[in-house]
Amino acid sequence: MAKPKNILFIMFDQLRWDYLSCYGHKHLHTPHIDRLAAMGVRFDRAYIQSPICGSSRMSTYTGRYVHSHGASWNFIPLKVGEKTMGDHLREAGMDCWLVGKTHMEADEDGMARLGLDPDSKIGARVAECGFDVWERDDGMVAVGPEGSYSEGGLNNPHNYTNYLKARGYDSENPWHDFANSGVDAEGNVLSGWFLKYSNEAANILDRDSETPYMTTRGMEFIESHDGPWCCHLSYIKPHWPYIVPEPYHDMYGPEHIQPPIRSQAEYDTAHPVLKGMMESPVGAAFSSDKVREAVIPAYMGLIKQCDDQMGRLFDWLEETGRMEDTMIVLTSDHGDFLGDHWMGEKQFFHDTSTKVPLIVYDPSPEADATRGTVSDALVECIDLAPTFVEVAGGEVPGHILEGHSLLPIPRGQATEMPRDSVICEYDYSATPLADKLGLGVREAVLFMVADKRWKLVHAEGGFRPILFDLENDPQELTDLGDREEYAEVIEAMYDKLFRWARRPSQRTTRTEAQLKEMRTKTRKRGVVIGVYDENDIPLELTVHYRGRKAPDMKQGPQG
Template sequence: MTRNILFIMFDQLRWDYLSCYGHPHLHTPHIDRLAARGVRFDRAYIQSPICGSSRMSTYTGRYVHSHGATGNGIPLKVGEITLGDHLRKAGMGCWLVGKTHMRADAEGMARLGLEPDSLIGARVAECGFDVFERDDGMFPEGPDGAYDPDGAKTYNEWLRDKGYDTDNPWHDFANSGLDAEGNVLSGWFLKNSPEAANIAEEDSETPYLTGRGIEFMQQAEGPWCCHLSYIKPHWPYIVPEPYASMYGPEHVLPVVRSDAERQNAHPVLKGFMDTKIGQTFSRQDVREAVIPAYMGLIKQADDQMGRLFAWLEETGRDKDTVIVLTSDHGDFLGDHWMGEKTFFHDTSTRVPLIIYDPSPEADATRGTVCDALVESIDLAPTFVEIAGGAVADHILEGESLMPILRGERAETRRDYVICEYDYSASPLAKLLNVSVRDAVMFMIADKRWKLIHCEGGFRPLLFDLENDPQELVDLGESAAHAEVIAQMYDKLFQWARRPSQRTTRSEAQLIGMRGKSGRRGIVLGVYDENDTAPELTVKYRGRSAKPWQEIVRPKG
């Protein structure tokens, strides 16, 4: 059966803010129903706790260490093979509706003469996708201009056509409230998070992108992969009614942190705690303003999933479409004295992942929960296998999840997951007086332990995930855990030694090359012509030639 892939990604959606993952107040029945029809993965991890580099790992199937796009604004270099490249080779189109946070390698494209308006150039500039609509969903403006001049470009034009007529309706309506005097209450200011966004709910960002996703599928000719990539519940934290009033401080879960955690914090972790974001989200009044809005954004997203899934069922597309739902990272929301996502607690690095496969081969696993260690880089090889292609495992560093979806395996082959973060361009690197080379961190975790290594001569951090699942007690200085730390470093070193840059020859090709040079005239270590197979030296035996003196005439 030919299948399509609907690849849904939310931005900054915590894994534990869905009812199927255990949230007690935030009920998400439509996403829960998808989980009941598919497999819910309970230990899915991203490869970097920030939008851009996390997504580049998902779109390439490669670790950050391999693809090199280490942060927001760091281009994915020309030559990196993407999901779209793999899928088109297998005969499947690969289309974008929404966000990628991709920054094109303009210098590399110019060096190779790739014009951005050519077919190949456009794909290279758009992370391998053909674009139905790109909407990175951010059009903030400051004294030095816009953060992203093309952000929310089509959406802003659409809003103006509907009468939301300002120079930036993305901000003034979709992401701000309004007071009784008509003053815009900017969603950038967290005190305004409880306000209702001044926009008709059906015109806000999440319903808009749902509609665009449906429009794509209505006209698409398969097989196709549609990356429906939502902007929310990423900040600005503000949502229109009826969602703005659905939750209040009484629905805000107790914060996960301790005084000892902060007092004994590792220097790098303390740096993140002491940022403006960390200090702000450490305040309970901020959490009580922001989290109800964050929950409202998720509730709206779930309702839009209900709209989307109903359309799929009404049109029969659910019978031939694999649905994958995940997030690019989480959100601390004040846990561990931090906001945002740029550290390695599960709050940030663990994400929801649900896969529904309509094929009969997946019937045995419907409604199950998988405890395997899974990484976001596993999606690319999974999609290639769905498309019927051969997985290029010398390029793709993840592994296909199809054996798990079909009930053939319960675990992946790996025994650890990896996450990386490069903070060299952040103010924290200056605050810690860390060089660009040393402003990098690595997380390696298995089901029991999580080790965090920080370059720059810092000690490691260690968390016991079994006895301290909230990751409040750092055991990095514990002499009793020295052996565990050494074992985790051995795993990290093993990972670092992988030949990840050897992407031009497959394993089968390398095996086939063994000994081939001898059949092309290379004779090494042979003392006598009879010491090797005669067929290998046939060009070097039984030959005759004249002395050079008879050929070269004396000069003069």
């Protein structure tokens, strides 16, 4: 094997870490992803930086915390000046391409202010999160009384819509009517938006559904590019709507559903912010057994389909020789509560949501000794950008990228990362919960700091903290944040959060080396401050101010 020439960066959407067999699921067998784990390193403590699609991805793509890049929720644009992994990789001589989803929202106002034409090469990259686009498809061709959720609505520009129509899926919205819905004997569409239809087979051939389609597109990209490249192959599933085509729709039943991670005491004594999430419509729905019994088998079927497509992809990479020169990184943008902790969706900080699968396969000989191993290091998804820069042979710009390269771990040079805690943030100022709690937009924000023993959640708005003991309560059922005997632990965790908050994250226009040089550079440029006598400092600093002659001009120029 050789050192990696290319990077295949695979991301699934809303894939829970514990719904893969290599991470311990009892009934859902994922042999192809497990195979990748056997070829590389599986990370057991990989954390996202925000439990929602858009802001989580923006952190991964920029290598920066949400507090730094500012895109704190879906549809909040990434500032036009933020550099992304595409920018960093191109500086290192590696192309960076997108095949699939980003959830990127372009800063149109910022682009207009700077005169960036979105149809120009640089403008397109800025609008697409720094990627060159082979194909972008965020899915979600949803339409309501006030219009469409996604750009273009029913005139969606994504290739997948056109592909379905060309294949004969005749509808104004084939994404909904076929790929994400069932059909009854009378031809009535059974919309995948309604959870009761989750156990229906999607009205589409497996090969034409979203996951196989995007796998094909990824293979087409790889086949047509020599490299060096980074290909972000970004899947929409197993994100809702929870519906999957045959044969995956009935592979699993109620007997394969793991018991929910929750307790009545947890619900009864919940922190006000957490209780608000539990009582939301989504939380109430997923607290119901009938919803879980309809949804979870479909969710498992979607993951099984994803794994089968990974088998197809990995076999093809081996057949074409690309497995020998391509680093493969597989992860997710967040998890899914699925009724755990009385919640659905992902917008809180339990490991159910914030811990994600992360597998790194490095073809380098230096990684041979760690193949099939498991790392317990504290990893953040912002670590991927500096990892990729290092693989590309570039110098990691530490004044911009806030993560750390993972390469020392698979290459056997380290067992831990240079951090003692991880950070995750959630801005819920644009949600109904903020109104329910009577919070202003600057108060509706949450911060998580966790190490290997403790997890603390700070809630703005005058609320008490939440504290979990991850060692003695790994399922995070008992909140210790209001117990006096844990005051010292809470204070110690706040110290870690405050240390993180004090970092100079916005100082991105000068490197550390440049700043150190500036410490002594000013005097060498002629600025002399606080010097009483010219002989008090070295001659070289004042050589231009000594022995000079000038006429007496106190009365002004003469003649």
